[in-house]
Amino acid sequence: MMSRRALLIAGACLPIASLTSGWALAQAAPSPNDSILVCVFLRGGVDSLNLVVPHGDAAYYADRPGIAIPRPGKGKNAAIDLDGHFGLHPRLAPLHDAYGAGELAIVHAVGSPHTTRSHFEAQDYMETAVLDRRAKDGWLGRSLAKRSGGSKEPLETVALSNRTPLALRGYPNALSTPALARFSLRAPRRTRPALLRGFSRMYATGDGAIERSGRDALAVAKRLTELDLDKTDQKYPGAAKPLAEIATLIKANVGLQIAWIDAGGWDTHTGQNARLDRQLEGLGEGLASFRRDLGDHMERVVVLVMSEFGRTVRENGTGGTDHGHGGAMLLLGGAVKGKKVYGRWPGLAAEQRYEGRDLAVTTDFRDVLAEVVEKRLALAPSTAIPSHSGTRLGILG
Amino acid sequence: MRERGATLAALGVAAAATAACSKIRSQEAPPKSPSPAPAASGALTPTPIDARQARRALNRLAFGPRPGDVEALVKQGFTTWLDAQLDAKAKTPAIAALEPYAGALVPPDELVQRALGDDADMDMDMGGKEGQKALRKRITRGTRQQIQTLALAELTRHILSPRQTHEVLTDFWTNHFNVFARKGLVQLFAGDYIERAIRPHALGRFEDLLIATAQHPAMLLYLDNAGSVREPDVDMPKRGKKRRGLNENYARELLELHTLGVDGGYTQADVIDVARILTGFSVTRPRDGELRYVFRERAHDRGEKKVLGKRFPAGVGEAEGLELLRMLAAHPSTARHLSRKLAARLVSDTPPQACIDAGQKAFLATKGDIAQVVRAIVSCPEFFAEKSHKLKSPLELMVSAARAFGIEPDGSPDLAKTMALMGQPMLLEPVPTGFPEAEVDWLGSSGMLARMSFASAVGTQSLPGVELDLDRVLPNPAEDIAKRTARHLFGESAPAALVALLESETQSVDDAEDKRAVAVALSLGSPEYQRQ
Numbered sequence: 001m002m003s004r005r006a007l008l009i010a011g012a013c014l015p016i017a018s019l020t021s022g023w024a025l026a027q028a029a030p031s032p033n034d035s036i037l038v039c040v041f042l043r044g045g046v047d048s049l050n051l052v053v054p055h056g057d058a059a060y061y062a063d064r065p066g067i068a069i070p071r072p073g074k075g076k077n078a079a080i081d082l083d084g085h086f087g088l089h090p091r092l093a094p095l096h097d098a099y100g101a102g103e104l105a106i107v108h109a110v111g112s113p114h115t116t117r118s119h120f121e122a123q124d125y126m127e128t129a130v131l132d133r134r135a136k137d138g139w140l141g142r143s144l145a146k147r148s149g150g151s152k153e154p155l156e157t158v159a160l161s162n163r164t165p166l167a168l169r170g171y172p173n174a175l176s177t178p179a180l181a182r183f184s185l186r187a188p189r190r191t192r193p194a195l196l197r198g199f200s201r202m203y204a205t206g207d208g209a210i211e212r213s214g215r216d217a218l219a220v221a222k223r224l225t226e227l228d229l230d231k232t233d234q235k236y237p238g239a240a241k242p243l244a245e246i247a248t249l250i251k252a253n254v255g256l257q258i259a260w261i262d263a264g265g266w267d268t269h270t271g272q273n274a275r276l277d278r279q280l281e282g283l284g285e286g287l288a289s290f291r292r293d294l295g296d297h298m299e300r301v302v303v304l305v306m307s308e309f310g311r312t313v314r315e316n317g318t319g320g321t322d323h324g325h326g327g328a329m330l331l332l333g334g335a336v337k338g339k340k341v342y343g344r345w346p347g348l349a350a351e352q353r354y355e356g357r358d359l360a361v362t363t364d365f366r367d368v369l370a371e372v373v374e375k376r377l378a379l380a381p382s383t384a385i386p387s388h389s390g391t392r393l394g395i396l397g
Numbered sequence: 398m399r400e401r402g403a404t405l406a407a408l409g410v411a412a413a414a415t416a417a418c419s420k421i422r423s424q425e426a427p428p429k430s431p432s433p434a435p436a437a438s439g440a441l442t443p444t445p446i447d448a449r450q451a452r453r454a455l456n457r458l459a460f461g462p463r464p465g466d467v468e469a470l471v472k473q474g475f476t477t478w479l480d481a482q483l484d485a486k487a488k489t490p491a492i493a494a495l496e497p498y499a500g501a502l503v504p505p506d507e508l509v510q511r512a513l514g515d516d517a518d519m520d521m522d523m524g525g526k527e528g529q530k531a532l533r534k535r536i537t538r539g540t541r542q543q544i545q546t547l548a549l550a551e552l553t554r555h556i557l558s559p560r561q562t563h564e565v566l567t568d569f570w571t572n573h574f575n576v577f578a579r580k581g582l583v584q585l586f587a588g589d590y591i592e593r594a595i596r597p598h599a600l601g602r603f604e605d606l607l608i609a610t611a612q613h614p615a616m617l618l619y620l621d622n623a624g625s626v627r628e629p630d631v632d633m634p635k636r637g638k639k640r641r642g643l644n645e646n647y648a649r650e651l652l653e654l655h656t657l658g659v660d661g662g663y664t665q666a667d668v669i670d671v672a673r674i675l676t677g678f679s680v681t682r683p684r685d686g687e688l689r690y691v692f693r694e695r696a697h698d699r700g701e702k703k704v705l706g707k708r709f710p711a712g713v714g715e716a717e718g719l720e721l722l723r724m725l726a727a728h729p730s731t732a733r734h735l736s737r738k739l740a741a742r743l744v745s746d747t748p749p750q751a752c753i754d755a756g757q758k759a760f761l762a763t764k765g766d767i768a769q770v771v772r773a774i775v776s777c778p779e780f781f782a783e784k785s786h787k788l789k790s791p792l793e794l795m796v797s798a799a800r801a802f803g804i805e806p807d808g809s810p811d812l813a814k815t816m817a818l819m820g821q822p823m824l825l826e827p828v829p830t831g832f833p834e835a836e837v838d839w840l841g842s843s844g845m846l847a848r849m850s851f852a853s854a855v856g857t858q859s860l861p862g863v864e865l866d867l868d869r870v871l872p873n874p875a876e877d878i879a880k881r882t883a884r885h886l887f888g889e890s891a892p893a894a895l896v897a898l899l900e901s902e903t904q905s906v907d908d909a910e911d912k913r914a915v916a917v918a919l920s921l922g923s924p925e926y927q928r929q
Contacts, residue, residue, distance in 0.1 A: 124827070191918070193905075195902075202923055209836060210845075213844075216845075
């Protein structure tokens with residue numbers, strides 16, 4: 001067959017042939033199967049200032065007397081220094097190795113130019129990558145729709161989410177389910193074999209969209225039962241079960257290209273420290289397990305961790321923080337130019353903040369997404385993120 | 398047949414939607430309305446209709462047939478049935494199964510009282526920012542269950558109301574004027590919104606419907622108009638350093654989604670002036686002691702505005718908002734936009750232009766009488782055309798299956814979870830466009846698998862949250878169950894291939910009830926049953 005890569009490159013080059021942007025020919029872009037993207041969306045607005053602690057910024061400590069993470073070296077709950085200015089939350093310690101190995105990068109003071117502090121609006125913007133509430137498709141959906149055409153693997157695009165995330169909308173082939181282990185025909189044991197067989201026969205033929213979709217569904221369910229999703233040598237924390245499932249798909253070479261994981265529980269208005277400890281233990285240990293589990297496969301994988309916004313610099317009256325503006329992103333993987341905190345730090349002094357209260361945004365989140373689209377999906381960024389020509393940070397090799 | 402009818406009568410349910418309604422208006426309607434487009438005139442309302450057409454009518458203008466409905470409609474004739482269904486003044490009879498969910502439909506004030514318990518008054522007076530915040534939180538928490546209960550109230554009525562076209566249109570308008578129940582205090586108002594803004598006008602005049610939504614807290618909070626104030630905000634109290642001013646969110650959706658349509662011929666300048674006109678359309682705060690729509694004079698922009706070329710002179714308050722809404726409701730673009738959308742719901746994802754034109758014409762001639770627009774659209778020949786396929790939404794699948802098999806919600810909110818699993822969590826669609834209508838938007842593989850799982854749960858009588866007894870609908874499960882089940886759902890037109898498949902799969906299990914379970918599950922999960 002004509003290789004998908006060749007098609008892709010041909011297709012991708014057309015729209016940019018006349019452009020003079022920094023986007024060069026796609027020869028350096030990896031073929032899709034060598035390039036797996038795993039997006040982890042922390043829903044609720046993670047407190048990026050405690051995730052990646054600006055311990056070199058005095059204002060951080062001044063405004064967070066109760067919840068600041070101590071400077072590196074100040075006790076066992078202190079930040080883990082990265083570069084003399086930033087440090088990791090202590091529960092992210094399992095990721096320190098990856099940082100040292102140059103496989104973990106951080107973008108700080110990144111976020112949306114839109115002013116909203118509403119979760120769902122901010123999430124929508126971040127997922128559509130268009131600052132317009134009426135946008136119906138997401139940045140990944142848009143990209144995937146552009147590059148579809150060849151035969152589609154049923155497990156090419158997988159979202160572990162209660163609903164198809166907006167980011168993937170526009171691409172009907174995306175599979176979304178809260179957990180792969182639950183993606184099966186649910187029926188009592190006595191009648192299950194007859195029902196499975198009956199539905200399989202029923203949907204086996206027919207060119208209608210309904211028949212095709214039913215056929216795909218049953219094929220995926222069948223494929224998943226063969227994979228034995230529960231079996232993994234690596235021990236993941238409970239909260240990181242979705243990462244374990246994605247790792248299984250990657251190791252089994254089922255043709256996965258894009259995975260999306262929704263992770264909730266980050267809206268820490270009260271009692272933040274205890275809650276964030278728990279949450280970040282799951283994230284830190286989860287990602288570290290994922291990296292160990294995948295071993296050499298990590299060369300093909302980039303994990304992008306994002307959230308809709310950061311939180312207020314000042315802690316509130318209930319030991320938490322409220323909805324803010326600028327946040328942080330993490331990128332993990334073999335292709336990441338890590339061991340670096342990207343972005344310009346705007347400072348946390350009152351006059352340096354956004355509207356006097358939040359971390360300002362110095363990097364548009366779309367710059368990062370554009371780079372991911374360009375380097376990992378081998379597409380011109382403008383196909384995924386229209387009306388934004390930003391700058392590249394050079395995070396991905 | 399007879400036996401089924403008798404069973405239903407014993408359940409206290411009218412055999413068909415028809416019986417409850419009189420024949421009034423059958424001759425006088427449409428009055429002078431131009432419902433038939435010139436090209437289609439004469440070809441409309443095929444009476445008598447056959448069973449296939451009756452099934453089509455019941456799948457589009459109702460949430461699917463119940464046992465006996467198809468035969469009754471054939472006997473009654475389409476026009477008579479339609480007249481009764483489109484009677485906007487008819488009353489929905491009391492539905493006993495609604496009782497456990499009725500609490501979700503009470504006015505917001507009552508919900509707050511319940512959420513706060515005995516010390517409600519004291520709480521309402523709590524001063525200060527922190528106090529107000531705590532109050533909001535308690536209200537939000539105390540009413541969280543509300544959303545699922547409300548979803549069940551809607552499902553129950555969709556399943557059991559004899560005024561089926563009114564139910565279909567209620568769902569249509571609830572989605573057209575979508576609100577996201579989980580945004581802030583919207584959940585507190587969602588029940589009231591459906592009950593008192595949508596339902597009374599679902600078959601009435603569009604203008605009344607539009608104004609009811611425009612003055613409802615659910616919409617004003619969801620699309621941020623409640624906090625939109627005139628610029629510059631010199632006299633407005635400042636909230637910290639937060640700048641308050643004009644919010645265009647509602648104004649834009651009002652033009653683009655609710656009335657004119659995206660190609661309706663308005664500009665960004667129109668959006669801004671619509672937003673200015675609607676400044677002051679707001680909502681009282683919990684501490685005010687009651688929760689309702691309020692017009693805030695101080696927030697209102699009293700300057701001159703211009704929308705779609707029409708001048709709105711300076712110095713007018715709430716009245717200019719109402720004038721604007723009336724103007725939008727009567728606009729030809731609105732007529733076209735709504736007719737197109739209704740035709741997409743009732744006829745096909747890509748409705749023929751003649752159908753849209755007929756609806757638009759009826760809309761303009763009757764000053765937005767929704768019942769007459771529906772009549773004009775379903776009078777176009779394509780309504781009954783075999784090729785006018787439509788995929789059932791998850792809601793339509795669930796409700797049609799419930800009607801076919803006599804399923805009733807059991808008082809618990811479990812069915813709301815099933816709706817979420819099938820991809821249509823009721824009242825929880827965040828975007829103002831509402832749930833999609835077209836087939837392509839619903840055909841994900843997890844959605845399809847969820848449909849098959851739902852069908853399996855019905856067949857095996859293990860669907861949570863419902864009362865379901867297949868013995869009442871398909872007794873004697875051992876006897877010729879494959880053919881009987883297929884006939885039950887598809888009538889005489891049951892596809893032979895499906896019947897053959899049911900025959901062979903029911904033979905693969907021994908137990909009589911299992912045979913019936915397999916036949917019912919496979920029929921409900923078949924591609925044929927996913928179509929309307």
